[in-house]
Amino acid sequence: MDKKIFNGKRLKNARLYRGLTLTELANRTDISKQSISLYENEKNVPEHQRVQKLSAELNIPYDFFFQKDSFETITDVTYFRSLASATKLDRTAQSIKLDFVAKMYEVLYEYIDFPVLNIPNVEFDGIDDECDDQGLEETRSQIEEISIKVRELWGLGDNPIKNLQFTLEKNGIIVTGFSTEEDKIDAFSQRTIIGNQDMFFIALSLGTRPEGRINFDMAHELGHILLHPWSENLELITKEEFKAREKQANMFASAFLLPKTSFAKDIQAYPTDLKYYQFLKKKWKVSIQAMAYRSHQLGIISDNQFQYMMRQISKNGWRTKEPGDFPHKLNDNIFQGAINLLIKEEIVDPKKLLQVFKKHGITLYRQDIEDLLHLKEGTLFFEEEKPKIIQLKRPYDESGGSE
Structure with missing residues (x-):
């Protein structure tokens, strides 16, 4: 039998998963910051009562802190569509969530034949220098070609x-959604290596974001997946390099969602009429602002026309909410489909699945697992059977005696 040993790394992951600093956790538990740091770095082992206190405050099951991971996942880098207010702690918390998702994917992979990753091999050497007009034009041309290549591959x-x-x-990229503060993180993507297999995950901020913006977020993250390196520390690149990559991902999203030939044909009827853009929004499922940006990118409208339209959009208050914007919910994702299939085919029930996750070191409460996998609330709910302490007497024969 394996000996129960406190796992300090798991305490650190649990704290970061909840988005807490050492000081915040110390204040909430009345355990000194120095002590918690020693526990996390496995320089000391907390007493049983302290583990209970940490478990309760972090809302993580007690057993979690005594387990090792059955599956090893390696995450190289995470691309965040983060605004200035997103701290490193915010980003780390979301990245750890995707690590949990990756581990649960690997557990489900033992039962489910998931779609394999199907993305084209592309060569992209985008120019970062804003002053290099020829280089920027070549970058735009490359991105247009790559967007066409993806559309052709995916039919x-x-x-x-x-x-x-x-x-x-369908093409092997996992999409999930987390409840995040939308003014900090819009969306992010991550490559995780499971065994020798590359897996790409896209996570979206859920809340009040409309369909058009969520579609652009997904396409933007697909741009990062296809265009940019996944083996370097983004903390080491310059702000200018990061901004250039964000701009390139935006270019890809526009080209991919609004193909040059067909969109240009649509928009040329009334290229500066915002009412017409409002009409086309229903067809193309992207925002008015994104369509205006694409029209300008394609040279259909001039710099002055684009700037005038953007001023009108601001004047109308459409920067934050456009006509026809309603909070958009993700459809049932691939995890919901996989678990529904397992339950329907009686391969596992919710109780058994939670036990399987726990066996592989994923000991979290049901609600957290449902949130991480973006499942419908109650998907993994089950009622504990109460032990039977009474039973019916054996039937009596007509004479009153037992059989």
């Missing part, structure tokens, strides 16, 4: 994409 033609989430999942 999308040049039509609007009806369900981008399904399209990504």
Whole structure:
């Protein structure tokens, strides 16, 4: 039998998962910051009562802190669509969540034949220098070609994409959503190596974001997956390099969602009429602002026309909320489909699945697992059977005696 040994790394992951600093956790538990640091770095072992206190405050099961990971996942880098207010702690918390998702994917992979990753091999050497007009034009041309290549591989033609989430999942890219503070993190993508296999995950901020912006977020993250390196520390690149990559991902999202030939044909009827853009928004499932940006990018409208339209958008208050914007929910994702299938085919029930996750070191409460996998609330709920302490007497024969 394996000996129960406190795992300090798991305490650190649990703290970061909840988005807490050492000081915040210390204040909440009345355990000194120095002590918690020693526990996390495995220089000291907490007493049983302290583990209970940490477990309760972090809302993580007690057993979690005494387990090792059955599966080893390696994460190289995470691309965040973060605004200035997103701290390193915010980003780390979301990255750890995706690590949990990756581990649960690997558990489910033992039962489910998931779609394999199907993305084209592309060569992209985008220019970062804003002053290099020729280089920037070559970059735009490369991105246009790559967007066409993806559409051809995925059989999308040049039509609007009806369900981008399904399209990504069908081609082996996992989409999930987390409840995050939307003013800090819009979306992010991560490559995780499971065994020798590359897996890409896209996580979206859930809340009030409308369909058009969520579609652009997904396409933006697909741009990072296809265009940019996944083996370097983003903390080491310059702000200018990071901004250039964000701009390139935006270019890709525009080209991918609004193909040059078909979108240009649509928009040329009334290229500066915002009412017309409002009409086309229903067809193309992207924002008015994104369509205006694309029209300018394609040279359909001039610099002055684009700037005037953006001033009108600001004047109308459409920067934050456009006509027809409603909070958009993700469709049932691939995890919901996988677990529904396992339950329907009676391979596992919710109780058994939670036990399987625990066996592999994923000991979290049901609600956390449902949130991480973006499942419907109650998907993994089960009622504990109460032990039977009474039973019926054996039937009596007509004479009153027992059989």
